Amino acid sequence: MSRRRVITATVDSDRGVFMISVAAELAEMHPQTLRMYEQRGLIAPKRSAGGTRLYSQADVERLRRIQQMTAELGMNLAGVEKVLELEERLERTNRRVEQLERRAERLREEMEARLEEVRRSQRAEIVRYQAPGTALIHQRVVPRRSNPT
Amino acid sequence: MSRRRVITATVDSDRGVFMISVAAELAEMHPQTLRMYEQRGLIAPKRSAGGTRLYSQADVERLRRIQQMTAELGMNLAGVEKVLELEERLERTNRRVEQLERRAERLREEMEARLEEVRRSQRAEIVRYQAPGTALIHQRVVPRRSNPT
DNA sequence: TTGCTCCTCACGTCACGTGAGGTGGC
DNA sequence: TTGCTCCTCACGTCACGTGAGGTGGC
Numbered sequence: 001m002s003r004r005r006v007i008t009a010t011v012d013s014d015r016g017v018f019m020i021s022v023a024a025e026l027a028e029m030h031p032q033t034l035r036m037y038e039q040r041g042l043i044a045p046k047r048s049a050g051g052t053r054l055y056s057q058a059d060v061e062r063l064r065r066i067q068q069m070t071a072e073l074g075m076n077l078a079g080v081e082k083v084l085e086l087e088e089r090l091e092r093t094n095r096r097v098e099q100l101e102r103r104a105e106r107l108r109e110e111m112e113a114r115l116e117e118v119r120r121s122q123r124a125e126i127v128r129y130q131a132p133g134t135a136l137i138h139q140r141v142v143p144r145r146s147n148p149t
Numbered sequence: 150m151s152r153r154r155v156i157t158a159t160v161d162s163d164r165g166v167f168m169i170s171v172a173a174e175l176a177e178m179h180p181q182t183l184r185m186y187e188q189r190g191l192i193a194p195k196r197s198a199g200g201t202r203l204y205s206q207a208d209v210e211r212l213r214r215i216q217q218m219t220a221e222l223g224m225n226l227a228g229v230e231k232v233l234e235l236e237e238r239l240e241r242t243n244r245r246v247e248q249l250e251r252r253a254e255r256l257r258e259e260m261e262a263r264l265e266e267v268r269r270s271q272r273a274e275i276v277r278y279q280a281p282g283t284a285l286i287h288q289r290v291v292p293r294r295s296n297p298t
Numbered sequence: 299t300t301g302c303t304c305c306t307c308a309c310g311t312c313a314c315g316t317g318a319g320g321t322g323g324c
Numbered sequence: 325t326t327g328c329t330c331c332t333c334a335c336g337t338c339a340c341g342t343g344a345g346g347t348g349g350c
Contacts, residue, residue, distance in 0.1 A: 021328075032316055035331085050323065052329060069231070074339085076313065079228015082218070086235040093242045100249040107253065111260035118267045170302070181342055184305085199349065201303055223313085225339065304347070313339085321330075 013061075016046030016054025023055035027063035034063065040077055042066060042084075162210075165195030165203030172204035176212035183212065189226055191215060191233075 011017055023045070024031040037043045038053070043062060046054040055063075062084075069075045069083060160166055172194070173180040186192045187202070192211060194202040204212075211233075218224045218232060 019329080030316055031329095033314085036315075050329085052323095069228075070314085073231060074225070074227040075231060076223070076225040076228060076339085078223040078313095079225060079231065082222060082224060082228065083231050083235060086232060086239060090235060090239050090242060093239060093246060097242060097245055097249065100246065100253065104249065104253050104256065107256060107260075111256075111264070115260075115264060115267060118264060122267070122270075168303080179342055180303095182340085185341075199303085201349095219340085225313085227339095301350100303349080306345090308344085309342090311339100311341090313337100315337090316335090318334085319332090323329080324327100 011057070013057040016048075016056050016059075018055040018060065020053050020055070023053075023060055023063065026060045027067055029063060029067055037063070037066065037077075042077060042080065160206070162206040165197075165205050165208075167204040167209065169194075169202050169204070172202075172209055172212065175209045176216055178212060178216055186212070186215065186226075191226060191230065 018026065020031045020034055024034055027034070034043070034045075034053075034055075038045065043055075043059055043066075045059050046056065048054055065084070066080050069080045070077070075083070167175065169180045169183055173183055176183070183192070183194075183202075183204075187194065192204075192208060192215075194204045194208050197203055214233070215229050218229045219226070224232070
């Protein structure tokens with residue numbers, strides 16, 4: 001039985017919490033590689049007051065994505081940069097598609113509702129115009145007690 | 150004055166028309182590089198019956214795109230491959246956005262038209278239902294010659 | 299024959315990763 | 325003091341481009 005305790009901490013994914021050795025281990029990279037990536041502008045960790053790099057959860061995830069592209073796909077850093085940019089653009093566009101689809105659905109429903117409303121008011125108008133006719137008939141056939149004018 | 154004649158030929162952009170030396174010159178690449186790219190699966194020119202590579206206009210454009218990524222951006226071929234794939238996906242998504250926008254506009258117009266149609270038919274109904282009312286009034290105020298029932 | 303094509307092999311260059319080496323502050 | 329951090333420099337490896345070298349068919 002292991003005596004190791006597992007501690008789960010919930011922190012803002014953008015908050016710098018890991019020093020370079022930890023971030024490197026989490027991303028399965030050499031610490032020096034992380035420094036190099038920063039110099040190349042691929043990653044921008046926070047810094048402590050003393051100048052120590054502090055990587056956030058989001059930073060580590062980005063590093064793992066980079067690691068995947070370089071190690072598994074064999075891409076160089078210029079390619080990684082371009083791909084990260086394109087993926088971001090693609091994600092934005094995908095969100096736009098979803099937004100448009102939702103909007104179209106809402107528009108359709110709204111229009112349906114308005115059509116229904118118009119139809120209902122039309123029926124109401126028909127009733128209103130029938131009612132005076134009926135009232136007239138009643139007036140003529142059955143004399144009411146109170147009769148104005 | 151130059152005696153060089155400029156000939157403009159219009160051909161299917163997917164038809165193989167350039168031999169490797171011409172394609173290489175148009176793409177500003179070394180012929181050997183084109184052979185390498187083919188081996189790597191980045192480009193797939195047609196072949197003549199004798200086995201000579203025949204590059205289409207589309208092939209040349211693709212080569213120029215690759216040239217831009219490798220020479221200008223310094224990307225390696227793994228990155229080029231990934232970027233080409235992502236750009237294709239992005240383009241498809243962009244077309245989808247345009248399609249959705251057009252569809253939404255058409256839907257809006259169509260719904261507007263239907264609403265208008267319902268309103269018009271409603272007005273028609275009102276007129277039709279007012280008419281008998283008016284007739285009743287006339288019946289009461291001015292006795293008609295022919296009176297059914 | 300000339301100039302292209304095809305192919306394979308090999309080498310130079312450059313990017314990238316990583317290790318060494320020296321420094322400084324919890 | 326130990327173990328981390330910071331930095332710069334340098335070297336090994338590998339991908340890529342390109343040249344050489346030999347072949348064959350319009």
